[in-house]
Amino acid sequence: xxxxxxxxxxxxxxxxxxxxxxxxxxxxxxxxxxxxxxxxxxxxxxxxxxxxxxxxxxxxxxxxxxxxxxxxxxxxxxxxxxxxxxxxxxxxxxxxxxxxxxxxxxxxxxxxxxxxxxxxxxxxxxxxxxxxx
Numbered sequence: 001x002x003x004x005x006x007x008x009x010x011x012x013x014x015x016x017x018x019x020x021x022x023x024x025x026x027x028x029x030x031x032x033x034x035x036x037x038x039x040x041x042x043x044x045x046x047x048x049x050x051x052x053x054x055x056x057x058x059x060x061x062x063x064x065x066x067x068x069x070x071x072x073x074x075x076x077x078x079x080x081x082x083x084x085x086x087x088x089x090x091x092x093x094x095x096x097x098x099x100x101x102x103x104x105x106x107x108x109x110x111x112x113x114x115x116x117x118x119x120x121x122x123x124x125x126x127x128x129x130x131x132x133x
Contacts, residue, residue: 031077047092
């Protein structure tokens with residue numbers, strides 16, 4: 001199916017992430033997957049080069065970061081700017097849409113970080129009643 005046909009079919013659908021054919025599912029997956037969320041969160045702090053981003057998102061492989069950036073760029077959330085220098089310099093930054101999503105995501109990240117003591121307590125309680133796994 002070509003992009004024009006996909007766009008036409010998508011425009012005919014109400015966007016409902018719970019519907020199997022809804023194109024919002026893919027974007028939600030890109031945004032909320034581990035590497036997508038961390039990449040958006042890191043870029044929310046400002047423009048970064050590839051290796052700077054890779055260091056900031058500790059644990060991501062070069063391949064996964066590249067795939068994540070491609071997906072986020074395709075979704076219109078990340079802008080890639082290549083400078084014609086030697087060696088080439090490539091910077092990544094959020095688009096206005098990406099910034100809006102990252103702002104919401106950053107709020108969730110901060111909330112989770114702020115409540116980790118409660119989560120860890122819940123895990124301990126769970127493990128104690130179910131036997132440590």
